[in-house]
Amino acid sequence: HRLPVPQDDEALLRIAIVGGGIVGVSLTLGLLRLPNIQVKLYEQASTLREIGAGVAFTTNAQRCMELLSPDVIASMRAVSTKNEDPYYTYVDGYHSPEVPEGQKKSKHDDMKETQLFRLFAGNTGFDACHRAHFLDEMVKHLPESVVQFRKRLVMYEKRGDEYVLRFEDGSLDTADAIIGCDGIKSRVRQVLLGVDNPASYPGFTHQVAFRGLIRMGRAVEVLGKDKAHNQCMHMGPGAHMLNFPVAQHTLMNVVAFGAQAEEWTHEKMVAPASREEVLEIFRGWCPAVTAIAGLLGEVLDEDGVSTRASLDKWAIFDTYDNPAPTYADGCVCIAGDAAHATSPHHGAGAGMGIEDGLALATVFEQAIKTLHGQPEVRGTSKSEVVSAAFAAYNRVRRDRTQWLVRSSREVSRTYEWANPDCGMDPEKCLKDIEWRAHKIWYFDIDGMIKELASSYRHFLSL
Numbered sequence: 001h002r003l004p005v006p007q008d009d010e011a012l013l014r015i016a017i018v019g020g021g022i023v024g025v026s027l028t029l030g031l032l033r034l035p036n037i038q039v040k041l042y043e044q045a046s047t048l049r050e051i052g053a054g055v056a057f058t059t060n061a062q063r064c065m066e067l068l069s070p071d072v073i074a075s076m077r078a079v080s081t082k083n084e085d086p087y088y089t090y091v092d093g094y095h096s097p098e099v100p101e102g103q104k105k106s107k108h109d110d111m112k113e114t115q116l117f118r119l120f121a122g123n124t125g126f127d128a129c130h131r132a133h134f135l136d137e138m139v140k141h142l143p144e145s146v147v148q149f150r151k152r153l154v155m156y157e158k159r160g161d162e163y164v165l166r167f168e169d170g171s172l173d174t175a176d177a178i179i180g181c182d183g184i185k186s187r188v189r190q191v192l193l194g195v196d197n198p199a200s201y202p203g204f205t206h207q208v209a210f211r212g213l214i215r216m217g218r219a220v221e222v223l224g225k226d227k228a229h230n231q232c233m234h235m236g237p238g239a240h241m242l243n244f245p246v247a248q249h250t251l252m253n254v255v256a257f258g259a260q261a262e263e264w265t266h267e268k269m270v271a272p273a274s275r276e277e278v279l280e281i282f283r284g285w286c287p288a289v290t291a292i293a294g295l296l297g298e299v300l301d302e303d304g305v306s307t308r309a310s311l312d313k314w315a316i317f318d319t320y321d322n323p324a325p326t327y328a329d330g331c332v333c334i335a336g337d338a339a340h341a342t343s344p345h346h347g348a349g350a351g352m353g354i355e356d357g358l359a360l361a362t363v364f365e366q367a368i369k370t371l372h373g374q375p376e377v378r379g380t381s382k383s384e385v386v387s388a389a390f391a392a393y394n395r396v397r398r399d400r401t402q403w404l405v406r407s408s409r410e411v412s413r414t415y416e417w418a419n420p421d422c423g424m425d426p427e428k429c430l431k432d433i434e435w436r437a438h439k440i441w442y443f444d445i446d447g448m449i450k451e452l453a454s455s456y457r458h459f460l461s462l
């Protein structure tokens, strides 16, 4: 239940959240539960919207949602889908297994790939959902008055004890604290770290992704039930592909990754592509892989006939080369992709952003107690407590989230048999993937909360 907001405006801690993606919206819902806080969410677009693609969250990320706000976890549960099998399957997507003609029993025998290993995900692995469905559910819980649309932040500056935010439409607003959840090209990060600082900008990883949501009926028809309904990583040289079910098994999500040697010259991170382009990347791979590639961008007419193929290509950018040296400066901080934009090979960027959100809600709870309750620190200013809260957040969250950025690049090499420590050896590949996955899945949330509390007290010199 929500706590009542006091009438005394002076006492309110005014927090500006810039960016209404998964991280900004979930954080807003978390902070709205705290007393003595006024939250405003500024979004540059005219609506809160997500793309039509899948996103998966570990059990650990879902536990963070639960602690952050019952509205966030309820939104996730309303739309998420479980993998049928507690194991994730990794297959050799490149070398086709020999199935003698006489031994073929079903039309899906051609879709067989050699299983390399399986990773036990049990109760710790991912539940997947359609991004737009998840965001739409969260938005249902968001009071209208909290969100300001068409507010593209261009600059902020400190004036006295408060911050002035300037938006592209010329309007201004003020706040006691700013949290940049404005994604990979974060303007808040640029202002916080300096526009001349290379760490203010993400870099191109020279990888591109093709994404698609295939109707499950069509996926089963082409691939067979088992492959279409369960998460499967197709490994191979220089590229890889992942599929998993979403939207209560009505859709199969596909992400296919390939290399691009040339620089990315498009202004946006998405550019039109063709089915031929993705088929070319996977030419000579197993029939299952080329069949999935062929399904990308397929549009079926009323009779179920494939009529047109249109496809987008996503440039994969990250902050691997120039990590942010800090996530906080005074009463301004960054969270989610704004702080640690990662390539998506662990499928955990948004989950880490949710962890950030829980960390921020935790330190704000402490800060409010300081401002309103603790006699020994009465008289401490809002900016002192928020600075201590953000310093604690920075200290506790930076290592784990920057590790994710590095590990995601490294694990991608394992998927593509380019990790010199593993090569194509399935046992070594499994070990490499497993320890990384476990670091993400078995996260000590209570430990993080305790560490935040003690860091906060340290920075407040208590």
Ligand code: FAD
Pocket: 018, 019, 020, 021, 022, 023, 024, 042, 043, 044, 045, 054, 055, 056, 057, 151, 152, 153, 154, 181, 182, 183, 184, 185, 186, 187, 188, 209, 211, 255, 314, 335, 336, 337, 338, 343, 344, 346, 347, 348, 349, 350, 351, 352, 353
């Ligand atoms: P964003 O979603 O980018 O939201 C930023 C918001 O800020 C936007 O609404 C934008 O309009 C707004 N904004 C930007 N600039 C301004 C401004 N100046 N003023 C006002 N508003 C502004 N993660 C997972 O956890 N699991 C997965 O399975 C997964 N799969 C992925 C697959 C792919 C192919 C990719 C590319 C990523 C994947 N990720 C996954 C990562 C995940 O998508 C991101 O980490 C997550 O969406 C980041 O959310 P965010 O809210 O930080 O940023």
